[in-house]
Amino acid sequence: MHIQDLLDAARAGVLPSEEAAIALADCEDTKALASVAATLRDRGCLNLITYSKKVFIPLTHLCRDVCHYCTFAQTPKTLNSPYMPLDRVLDVARKGAEMGCKEALFSLGEKPELRHTVAREALAEMGYETTLQYLRDAAATVLEETGLLPHLNPGTMTPEEIASLRPVSPSMGIMLESASDRLTEIGMPHYGSPDKLPSVRLQTLRDAGAANIPFSTGILIGIGETRRERIESLLAIRELHEAHGHIQEIIIQNFRAKPNTAMHRSPEPALTELLWTIAVTRILFGAEMSVQAPPNLSPGAFGQIIAAGINDWGGVSPLTPDFINPEAPWPHLEELARETELAGKHLHERLTIYPAYAQNLNKWVDAGLKTRILKLIDAEGLPRTDDWSAGEDRSPPVDVLAGIATVPARVSGDLVTILDRAKAGRDLDETDVIRLFRARGDDFNAVVQAANDLRRKANGDVVSFVVNRNINYTNICYFKCQFCAFSQGKYSENLRGRPYDLSLDDIQRRTRAAWMRGGSEVCMQGGIHPEYTGQTYIDIVKAVKAAVPEMHVHAFSPLEVWQGAASSNLGLEGYLEQLKQAGLSTLPGTAAEILDDEVRAVICPDKIDTSQWFEVMETAHEVGFKTTATIMFGHVDRPKHWARHLLRIRALQKKTGGFTEFVPLPFVHMQAPIYLKGKARRGPTFREAMLVHAVARLALNPYITNIQASWVKLGRTGVVAALNAGCNDLGGTLMNESITRAAGAAHGQETSPQQMRELIQSANRTPRQRATDYGDADPAAIARGMGTGGLAG
Structure with a gap:
């Protein structure tokens, strides 16, 4: 073989044969x-x-x-x-x-x-x-x-x-x-x-x-x-x-x-x-x-x-x-x-x-x-080089914060091509998205800044949030998700707190309190209680609407919907129609974790699988519900799994248009069973957390234009960094956030509308209080929320 032919073949990825190698x-x-x-x-x-x-x-x-x-x-x-x-x-x-x-x-x-x-x-x-x-x-x-x-x-x-x-x-x-x-x-x-x-x-x-x-x-x-x-x-x-x-x-x-x-x-x-x-x-x-x-x-x-x-x-x-x-x-x-x-x-x-x-x-x-x-290690098998973890009260690494703001000196040519396609609204494939997740050094700077450019184009400098209350009506659950520190089994009193099951009266009391403090939404999810049926979830919605008819009910993960439909013998479509008639407004896209069964087999083997999650979401969209979509990352997953997750979300969004936002949720490891058993990483690195937000903006463009950052997971400094990495929304003020706290997070259970505005303004952005569906918040609700004190219970 001529040497040039040999080199051309090698450049194309062909390993030289023994004879060709000797010729070198x-x-x-x-x-x-x-x-x-x-x-x-x-x-x-x-x-x-x-x-x-x-x-x-x-x-x-x-x-x-x-x-x-x-x-x-x-x-x-x-x-x-x-x-x-x-x-x-x-x-x-x-x-x-x-x-x-x-x-x-x-x-x-x-x-x-x-x-x-x-x-x-x-x-x-x-x-x-x-x-x-x-x-x-x-x-x-x-x-x-x-x-x-x-x-x-x-x-x-x-x-x-x-x-x-x-x-x-x-x-x-x-x-x-x-x-x-x-x-x-x-x-x-x-x-x-x-x-x-x-x-x-x-x-x-x-x-x-x-x-x-x-x-x-x-x-x-x-x-x-x-x-x-x-x-x-x-x-x-x-x-x-x-x-x-x-x-x-x-x-x-x-x-x-x-x-x-x-x-x-x-x-x-x-x-x-x-x-x-x-x-x-x-x-x-x-x-x-x-x-x-x-x-x-x-x-x-x-x-x-x-x-x-x-x-x-x-x-x-x-x-x-x-x-x-x-x-x-x-x-x-x-x-x-x-x-x-x-x-x-x-x-x-x-x-x-x-x-x-x-x-x-x-x-x-x-x-x-x-x-x-x-x-x-991090998700690529390289060593973590900082002490930051989601939910912990630690400052993000200085080099990553600097990278978000520093203009890259030299960006890899293949990355430039991918970023140009993403900014033009052309669909990226799995290889492209994995490449974005692997960005380090100047390449990292380029990815987050490209995402921020798209954010500016889609959302301007406005950052939205909703005043809401989390109501986790029970922590009793018969599933054994390996990442969850919130749910309790029947004999778990001595593990992570006592099991509880809120009465409808308790749910109504909490709903009224949220309304008086300016809340326009209750976000309701819980464990999968073995005694709950499809009717239980319908009764919960009706109780909220009876207490405050104007309250937006954002409730029930696809797992809860799947279980409710199975126990009601109505099928998904029929059951979702009943929830809608009862007053359910929108659905959270939780229980997603990683939408790839290779990972789900490890972290939640008895939970609904990827296809079932999407079946619930697609049916909900067809019935007329808007939903969110989430990802919970940083445990046993890898960039290829994040890429598959994003592209599957994108595919359904192109079909139904039913997702209002995408919410990255960094894994909080401290009390998670899979971590305590020594079988998971300790959450994503801060670089990875920023990349998941940024790459979500790029990979989902132009189909989903709202990318949310979790202040509970990222903390104040981390949230500001995420706002410069493609995010335009900070989610809810929460009032009684329980699930992340159970996992060991230290960033608080609630933030006030005033604090949310101050946080957004500290990032040189314009705050906007919104409704759950991203419409404008009711001025009366805004007025009720101003000047309120801490939540009594």
Whole structure:
């Protein structure tokens, strides 16, 4: 195959065959290779360059191998202690945790006890037979005591040794370095090193794949290998990855000559060799593979390395040196971020386990590690980098707030195309919407600002709200939704408060009180009480209308409607007609959570499914009801689920026009059963919360023009930020919000009309009190609401 044809095919996403890959060894056009590699990298990794903030823990410098370029391995007489004592290991790990590190990289020589008597004696004194036994306990202790995630580089291992280390380490690694047997011959760098035999190292990689362990590997260039041998080494890795899918990164490490080694006079590879190898690696592995080059080994060349196709800098420590290359200090993270930004990319932290593997923990990590990792990650599997959570009284992260207001310097070309389509009112597809949700750095700024431009075009600078009262008539529920901290079972008095069931008199009293305080709406939802029938809901509506005939009744989730219809034997349409005759005005689009059955099977398996939710909504629209639509996100869901949810809402809106607004509801995790069981993330990050609001505006344009922000979930500062990210409505003043409070939120149960106006004005917007259907509020209701005090009960 002609090289240009090969590169054209690679650019189109076709991985080169083995024959075509070998042909690349004769390609001298590094610039052409890098152009294809950068295109592929951008396709798979967008504008992100990642790194892991870590500490390096050299558990032992003893090794049975004698690689001719290595200064890490030392002889017993040069060491004060054969092994790093556990208290010293913990001291380093604790200091790293205090500095924000999330990974503890354990580096060590290969099975030194097989060569050194002093190693065997030291292990025996500590109560171990092997170095890997001590490694296991050291990693377990670091994990328990500091929370740092261990990444282990113990060298070659048997399947049994791999299995023993899996419970204490979400990822491991071994550098293949080279698959060339020639490098193990006399006079070559791996001569006399039994663990550097390519067949032995490849077997460890193969066994790790069989054990479903995310693995790091790579090649060392400049130690006497040819370009063809590099490609053959990469192909050997690719073959194993195609079989098991476990190679999470390919490291391209350039040889550095070191004093006091056999290769101290050997020439180091030129920068062009490094760039050539990075580009070829990207082409051989495609868009999705992580390709890494250590930044400390190539100072001053960051931009060129990025242009060659990397997406990761590897581990960078603010505390410990690179013990493998001690002569090469780490760049400061501020410098790395600046250089990465100058290359048009956004630097973001990652965990030792890469995002794709962190999103599939059931397969890729030991069960005992799942909860720890879930608490650390966002919906894409990258680490949370702030302490904000929905419902908590914490300030949003400064960098996200700044991004909402800062004009982006450089926006990814594919994102610009999607945003232009969204602003023109053209329908986005699932791939487009997922791309919007993945926006970070300047891309994030561009998404939220495009959403805000659409908001301004559709709604001007007016922000609306409704004065309403929540009446949650019962918290008794026979469903077992894993996200809900509000509902109570029959025997739950000692869990989250006492069960209750309001009488019709109580509902009427609360309705009258709401009316006297300026409320124009009662919003009513509750648990699914086992004794409720369809008639119960009809009686509740009639009770409200008997108490205050003018009150707008916004009530009953699709789940309640489904249950009511099932018990009434009327069918959905007939039952909804009865509710309408009783006085029901509009329906809340709750019980939606995530409208994708893949997620619902985890968080609410006994609840109505996606198709049933839409059946209720479509029938309600056909009967003449207007409804809202919601999403509750940030638990076990991912961007693809958010995208599907939005597009399904859009499809029904195009058909019926029955949705008045879309309401994103960030998951409040604190008291949620699924979180307390260690099976969910701790809600969305603030960036994700802003994106869901912004992307909803873009994806639903022009079909739904009201995007609401929840002050209960976001807090005052968060709400103002959302108003600058595409939102135009703040929902209701609530009076007795119960459901979010039960989940652990701290932002209050009520806000007054005056406070709502002040909040909106603080965002330089014009407040507008509205009716539920977005018409103007009754002036008499506005007057009643002014100057009222707190709610008595």
